[in-house]
Amino acid sequence: MPGGKRRDPGSASSLVSADVRAHNLGIVARYLAENGPSSRSQIAEGSGLTRGAVTVLASSLIEAAVVREAQPKYKAGKGRPIVPLELASDDVALLVLQLDADKATALLSSVAGDVLLRIAEPHGRPMGRPEMILDVLAATLGRALEASREMGRRVAELTIVAFAPVGGDPVEVLADTDLGWGRVDVVGGLRSRVAGIPEVVRLVGDVHVAAVAEQGFNPGIQDLCYVKSNSGIGGALIVDGKLVHGGFGLAGALGHLPVQPDGCECECGQIGCLVTVAGPDAVLIAAGMGEELHRDGLTSALAEFSRRVLVGEPVATAVWDDARVWIARSLQLVAVTLDPQLIVLGGYWSLLSESIGQSFAEQRKGFFAAGAGSAVRVVPGRLGDDAALLGALWQARDRYFAGPLEMKT
Amino acid sequence: MPGGKRRDPGSASSLVSADVRAHNLGIVARYLAENGPSSRSQIAEGSGLTRGAVTVLASSLIEAAVVREAQPKYKAGKGRPIVPLELASDDVALLVLQLDADKATALLSSVAGDVLLRIAEPHGRPMGRPEMILDVLAATLGRALEASREMGRRVAELTIVAFAPVGGDPVEVLADTDLGWGRVDVVGGLRSRVAGIPEVVRLVGDVHVAAVAEQGFNPGIQDLCYVKSNSGIGGALIVDGKLVHGGFGLAGALGHLPVQPDGCECECGQIGCLVTVAGPDAVLIAAGMGEELHRDGLTSALAEFSRRVLVGEPVATAVWDDARVWIARSLQLVAVTLDPQLIVLGGYWSLLSESIGQSFAEQRKGFFAAGAGSAVRVVPGRLGDDAALLGALWQARDRYFAGPLEMKT
DNA sequence: CTATATAATTCAAACCTTGAATTATCCGGA
């Protein structure tokens, strides 16, 4: 029985008929996921497949209960009416679990993208204590799994959105230096706390999947740099349409870009990291907002800081005018290195993106000004806080459709 | 007649039997290119294809004269003797043309990788004059094409290795800012000077293809940063095994990384570019070697400078100790951004790679020291001045074998 | 009620690889 053959993913591997079929099945399923209910002819038209082929492929998908025929909509045309196909998989769900500084969020979705359940559970636990954090995650996860069970849906895949870069092994370990977690086996820790966790579990960085989501909202963009500031400063890179992980999973950690050669020491050990000059704590302290920070928490304090800058409050403005120059310098360092088409700002920077864009333009003014390289744009993220959840969901959906029939076994 | 169908390369395209065959033909051809003459069984073993399939595929390739049966070597084993298959294509050649500051080089090669001809033509023309440079290139190209004709070989593909980043359009235009070329239609200029230029012409950056070559010599490395200094400072990035071009073709231009915030103005318009503090001219002038530079040329002067540093000559050493810190800082900026597995130093930096590595280690000492990210290594390039030529040749060969039968039409 | 138009299906044909069986070729020993 071919098709289940394992191959070395590094070198070019031989192809076989079954691979063709799997690929084309994926095309049909993804077409439905992206374009909503569609007739077989529409799919054929839009995908380049033949109508006959689509018929056969659709039959397989229907038999596997991945797709079903929907109610024929009221129609206008002349000929035989359309029979819309839509994603079925009513017994399957995708689950995304995200941990923030102040809450844990669970998002349960159908493979078609419909949100089935959203839990946002506030917690007051200190982020620096892995065991307590895992308890919080486990509780939320348990509720989501239970809800899924009640709906009669099997969770095909669990994605855990981590608040920091994911270490070398992309599924097992979370290595966070900012919080001093070292290496923690998140998945193992959750398994020992909650029963019924699906086999397929992925651990992804929040900025990474957020970058994926923002790319999806900017059609045609293949090279993108996403930078976000909330708790700390994080970043992720998309090159040639694909997320960059780097050799050890740390690509895009722009918060620790040593931008200021004669700066002060960062807790990471380097000199003049971007976080030391433009990180949220540094900015709030410099703006004399330490009190708000302790009283209202980071997110509120940053929102208030942004407000003050936007209305032109002198102290905040002065602080920000200093900080955004360093941010712009960092962006230019990345821009020179990678030559992206787009730089997307997330977190509270999205509120202040215009001023960052100004600094960036000044910083970049000279650089090959006559060449095409000056076409890079700086824009605020369009998805706000949901970017990471959405990106994780899209990734999960894409993986699900990569082999729609294999996952049904 | 399917197979010739054009598809949208952006989105996922449907697959068909013919694609399977084309893919597997490519596997067989590439296997022979990489491993030399091999029997059908060896190919089957090494590629994952069935012996039966290899037989059929080989027949097609033999019929198309891409492959032929070689002389059966004297054998040791017991059973039926091996019939080695080797790449034929005796009527085809690949041509690479490279322009340096002091010479133009043409490399004519069989698709199997055998060098058929190598011309190195010194020229004293000023690099800043496109028309004169094109004359030089045209002369060398003409000689190479003529030689190929005499050998009875059709040049399937011409690759021009440019000494600077290639602009947005990856085949037509060379945009060099360091030399003030602006945008020059290199291919058009050559076509108007020389007859018989093949249809397929690619224009690539020297550091880009050099990076490809160095990656090939470091098996298993998928994320690599190649940095070279000779005339100026250039760099190229390989991410997930693939060369990065960036949105506008300028990725990896590390010479213009603004590493020194309070530095002096660069001719590119920015402040504190790496070239201003560690570029070849800056270093030679600071070391009091301006005279050697004018008398012996850049390459000789840099070789002499390297020698002085290696023997510990005080002035050169002092200059270098200052420069390599900035180089190391730049490398760390890239390392944080991209998290590569390997940083390869080319040009005269390869001679001084150890000292650069030292500075880099110090620079990096604190950074996530406990994490996996500290595993990046800095090594000298192994291929010297031929790296670019070799890389260009490998790329051309790979492209040739991507569709061995299509190219025979 | 008929003509028309569009959607979906069917089916022979062509293409691919698989995997077992068969043939080819050489070595070593009796």
Next chain:
DNA sequence: TCCGGATAATTCAAGGTTTGAATTATATAG
């Protein structure tokens, strides 16, 4: 000289796949 053993290469039926034309299905319009 002859024969068994071993390995290489080929052959061939079988089972996938898509294609493309022909066919069937089902609506609307007049």
